[in-house]
Amino acid sequence: MTNAPEGGAFPRVRLIAGAGSFISDAAGGQAERGRGKSEQEPASNRSSENLKAPASYRALTLRAATSNETRRFSPPRRFGIKGMTATALKEAPVQANSPHHVETVLWVKHWTDRLFSFAITRPDTFRFRSGEFVMIGLPGETKPILRAYSIASPSFAEELEFLSIKVQDGPLTSKLQHIQPGDKVLLGKKPTGTLVIDALKPGKRLFLFGTGTGLAPFLSVARDPEAFSKFEQVIVGHGVREVAELAYRDLFTREIFEDPLVGEEAQKQLVYYPTVTREPFQNQGRFTDLIASGKLFADLGFDQTKFDPENDRVMLCGSMAFIKDMAAVCEAQGLVEGSNAEPGDFVLERAFVG
Numbered sequence: 001m002t003n004a005p006e007g008g009a010f011p012r013v014r015l016i017a018g019a020g021s022f023i024s025d026a027a028g029g030q031a032e033r034g035r036g037k038s039e040q041e042p043a044s045n046r047s048s049e050n051l052k053a054p055a056s057y058r059a060l061t062l063r064a065a066t067s068n069e070t071r072r073f074s075p076p077r078r079f080g081i082k083g084m085t086a087t088a089l090k091e092a093p094v095q096a097n098s099p100h101h102v103e104t105v106l107w108v109k110h111w112t113d114r115l116f117s118f119a120i121t122r123p124d125t126f127r128f129r130s131g132e133f134v135m136i137g138l139p140g141e142t143k144p145i146l147r148a149y150s151i152a153s154p155s156f157a158e159e160l161e162f163l164s165i166k167v168q169d170g171p172l173t174s175k176l177q178h179i180q181p182g183d184k185v186l187l188g189k190k191p192t193g194t195l196v197i198d199a200l201k202p203g204k205r206l207f208l209f210g211t212g213t214g215l216a217p218f219l220s221v222a223r224d225p226e227a228f229s230k231f232e233q234v235i236v237g238h239g240v241r242e243v244a245e246l247a248y249r250d251l252f253t254r255e256i257f258e259d260p261l262v263g264e265e266a267q268k269q270l271v272y273y274p275t276v277t278r279e280p281f282q283n284q285g286r287f288t289d290l291i292a293s294g295k296l297f298a299d300l301g302f303d304q305t306k307f308d309p310e311n312d313r314v315m316l317c318g319s320m321a322f323i324k325d326m327a328a329v330c331e332a333q334g335l336v337e338g339s340n341a342e343p344g345d346f347v348l349e350r351a352f353v354g
Contacts, residue, residue, distance in 0.1 A: 100146075100186040101126065102139060105179050106159055111247045114166050115213070116177060117152070119159040120185050128191035129198065130155045130224040131217045131315070133349070135188030136162065138175055144186055145172045150216035150317070151191065154223040160187070163216040163247060193217070195315050197226055199338045199347045203313040206231040209287055209326060211239040214318030219248060221315070223256065228265035231313070235300065237273040239318075243281055246274050271300065288325045291333075307345075309334040314346035323348050 103120040110116045128134070128151060137146035153161035166177040179185065195217045200206075206227060208218035215238050221227050227234050240246055252272040257263050273296075275283040290296040294305035307314065307330065314335060316326045327337065330346045338344020 099189055100135075100137070100144070101189060102184050103160070103187045105181050105183045105185055107181060108179060112242075112244045115164070115245055115247055116166060117161065117163050117247065118179060119153070119161045120187065122158055122160045123187070126160070126187070126189070126191075128155055129193075129196045130220040130226070131195040131197070132191040132193035132220075133195075133217070134160075134191040135186075136176075137172065137186040138179075139184050139186055146186065146188065147172050150193070150195070150220070152216045152219040154220050156224075161219070163213045163219070165213050194339055194347045194349055195221070195317060196340070196347075197221065197224075197230060199340050199343050200313045200315075201338065201343045201345060203231060203345075204311040205233045205235065205313065207235045207237065207312065207314045209237045209239075209314065209316050209318075211287075211318035211322050212241075212245065214316075214322070215248065217317050218315065219251070222252075222266075222270070223259065223262060225262055225265070228262060228269050231269070233269050233271060234266075235271040235273055237275070237287060239275045239277065239287055241276065241278040243276050243279050246276070249274060273300075287322075288329055291326075291329050307333040307335055309336075309345055312345070316346065316348040 101123045103123065106119045106121060108116060108118045131150070133148045133150045135146040136149045137144040149162045149164065151160055152163050153159060164173060164176060167173045176185075197206075206221075208221060210216070210218050215236075218236055222234055222236050236252055238246060238248075238252075249272075252270070252274075256266045256270065259266065273283070275281070275285060275287075277284065277286060285295075287296070290299075291306070297304050297306070312335070314326075314330055316323050316330075318326075327346070327348055331337070335345035337350075338347050339350070
């Protein structure tokens with residue numbers, strides 16, 4: 001992804017009304033979680049260990065389906081490193097049989113006092129599908145504290161990007177929020193998850209609904225060419241409490257259209273649907289309410305008042321309360337939950353929902 005020049009002309013994205021919440025009020029506040037999930041170890045879903053890695057992460061080659069032209073691209077450019085707090089993290093040796101890689105922090109971006117992103121180096125042997133999650137922790141502890149984090153970068157990227165909340169007394173994020181370039185981070189060796197295109201049946205429209213840091217897996221999916229090749233439209237819905245928490249708003253309203261890999265497709269097929277619940281904003285309300293009322297579909301310009309099981313596919317990520325409520329709405333409108341073993345109409349991370 002490349003940033004366009006200051007004052008340059010950019011293709012316009014459709015900004016549509018929507019609904020949602022950063023961390024659902026019903027969840028009773030922010031718990032310590034990587035992206036709105038519980039802290040339990042993930043259940044074993046389909047592993048990515050056997051997926052074939054790209055020949056090179058630094059420069060990949062894509063052959064256009066409509067011509068014989070071959071175009072090369074580099075992974076998206078990193079955010080600038082600004083507003084970081086300095087805390088040196090002690091590097092700890094990891095044995096060869098350790099379940100973790102020890103990787104280096106490349107950059108950190110603080111969105112608000114409760115939200116930040118960071119990227120780490122990617123091991124050559126680390127393979128994953130866009131939308132999967134992995135365990136993240138910090139070295140220097142006798143027994144490292146690990147949490148599940150969705151990988152925000154697409155599967156071909158040479159860096160591994162993550163989006164995290166900050167919990168001041170959280171066992172992990174109270175320390176993780178202070179990382180800076182050069183520090184070390186533990187990375188699990190077995191990414192997994194169900195928020196992947198493989199777990200969905202074929203369809204025409206792909207709805208990606210995330211609240212708060214639940215946007216993370218969809219940053220991966222929405223930057224993967226597979227999403228645009230398998231669906232006619234990709235709708236990214238991001239619900240937050242405050243306008244400042246609309247992290248990656250610039251990505252979906254400008255930067256993605258300059259992406260050398262998916263830019264052209266995104267201009268034609270991507271719809272961005274941001275919403276805020278606790279501040280005045282052009283789009284307000286919760287996804288559950290707008291879907292149930294049919295307003296979401298009207299805002300999108302669709303000639304329907306609910307999900308169409310034949311054409312609509314949905315991914316959900318956020319707090320446990322949000323996922324449960326949205327799953328109930330999906331099922332009430334005729335959608336069937338899918339999995340890696342049996343693809344369906346909508347998916348969520350069942351391992352984190354009680």
